[in-house]
Amino acid sequence: MVMTPWGDSDSLRERRLPPGPGRPREEVLANQRERFYGAMVASVATRGYRATTVSDLVEISGVSSRTFYDLFPDKKACFLGTLEAMIEAAIAYSARKAGEPAADPAPDGVNLPGKEAGGAGDWEERAGQGFRAFAEMIVAQPAAARLALVEAYSVGPEALVPLEQAMAGFEWLTRQVIERSPERAGMPDEMLMALMGSQQELARNRLREGREGELPGVIEDLWELLLSYRPPPEPLRLARRQARARPEPPAPHDHAERALRALAEVVAEEGYGRATVDAVLKRAQMSATTFYANFDGKEDATLAAIDSACSQIVAAVMPAFRRAPAWPHGIRAAFGAMFDFLASRPPLANLAMVEVYTVGLEGMRRRMEALRPLQDLIAGGYELAPKTAQIAAEGIVGGVYTLAYRHLRDGGAGALPALAPVCTYITLAPFVGAEDACRIANGDGRGRA
Secondary structure, three states, rough: OOOOOOOHHHHHHHHHHOOOOOOOOOHHHHHHHHHHHHHHHHHHHHHHHOOOOOOHHHHOOOOOHHHHHHHHHOHOOOOOHHHHHHHHHHHOOOOHHHOOOOOOOOOOOOOOOOOOOOOOOHHHHHHHHHHHHHHHHHHHHHHHHHHOOOOHHHHHHHHHHHHHHHHOOOOOOHHHHHOOOOOOOOHHEEEEEEEEHHHHHHHHHHHHHHHHHHHHHHHHHHHHHHHOOOOOOOOOOOOOOOOOOOOOOOOOOOOOHHHHHHHHHHHHOOOOOOHHHHHHHHHOOOOOHHHHOOOHHHHHHHHHHHHOOOOOOOHHHHHHHHHHOOOOHHHHHHHHHHHHHHHHOOOHHHHHHHHHHHEEEEEEHHHHHHHHHHHHHHHHHHHHOOOOOOHHHHHHHHHHHHHHHHHHHHHHHHHHHHHHHHHHHEEEEEOOOHHHHHHOOOOOOOOOO
C-alpha cells in the first residue's frame, strides 16, 4: 500500500462513484482523473516513472484504459496533471500556513491564496510556518514528494516548468515576509534561491534513504540558519577575469575513461534520457565489445562518469583550499577553483550539476558521496563558531548545487565563475559574520583585498 494525496493505493478502486442517473459528467470525470493521479503516485513510488505503464495505472485505479485515453493522450500527460495538482495544493497550503494575503501579486502561473496578513511584527513566525509546511507535506506524503522532487526530472523539460513555477512561488512567498524585517530586507535573489534550494536537497537526501521523518527537525534547523543571514554590507562581485572553456586534454589511453568522456559529451548534447550507447560508441570510436567489457550499460557508465567528474572537481578544489592562509580564505579559493574548473569543462559540469537529477536517486547519491570532501571543508567552520546550526554544512552544499544548476541551465558553464563570491558569502556568514564574509568573498582567496 502507498499513501497518496488521493487516498492509499488500495482504496482507489473503492472511490468509484456509485452509478445512477442525474450525476454530472464533470463529477464523474473528476473522480476518475483523481484516481489516475493517485495511481500515478503509487506506481512511480514502487516502479519509477520509466517503468510505469498505462496498464499499471489502470490496474491500480480501477478505471478502464479507454477512459484513460479519453482523459490523457499518454502517460506523460497523466504525470504532468498529477504533478500540477500536487504543486497547486502545496503552494496553497504553504501560503495559508504563512498567512499571506490572497491579494498580493504572485509570479506568473502561481496562485497563492491565504488569510489576511497581520502586522510586520509577526513576520518571523508567519514565515517560519510557511517554511515548515514544506517538511510537513513531505512527512505526510513521501511518495508524492519523491514524484515531484526526484522522478519529475526523468520525465522531460515539460515536467520542470511547473516545478520552476512552484520554486518561484515559494521564493516569492519567502521574500514577502523577509522584506518586512528591517534587518533582512534587500537579501540578494541568489541567496534566497540557494536557501530555498537547500530545502529540496535536504529532502532528497532523506527521501533517498527513507529518513523523511527527520525533516521537521532538519527544516527547523535550516530555518534558524536562514534567520542568521543578513544582506551583504557591500555588493558581491567577481574580483578577477572569468575562466573560459578550453579544449579537453588529450584523449585518455584507458578505454573506460575514453568512454566516460564521450558519454559526458553526448549527454551534454542530447540529455541523459535521449543519449544512447550507440552514440557514445561512435563518439569514443569504440566497439560495443570494449564498452560492455567495462560497463553493464548506459546507467552503469553514467554513474561511473558522475564518480569521475566529481573526483576531478575535488582534485581541482583541494590544492586551492590548502594554499590559502586560513579557513575563510580557503573557502573563497575553493569556490573560485571549483567554478573555474567547471566553466572550463562544460560537459563535465552539465553531468555533475544538471543531468545528475535526470539519472535519479542513485546518481544523486553518487554525487553526494564523491563530493563529500567539499562538505567537510565547509564543516571546518564549526571550529570558529561551534554553536552554528549543525545542518549548516549540508544545507549550504545544497544551496550551492541549486545555484550551479540554475546558472548552468540558464547561462551555460561560462556563467559559473560569477557564483564564487555569493557562494563564499553564504558559506562564511554564519561562521564569521556578514562583514568579514563580504570582505573575503570579494577577494581572491589568497588573503588579499
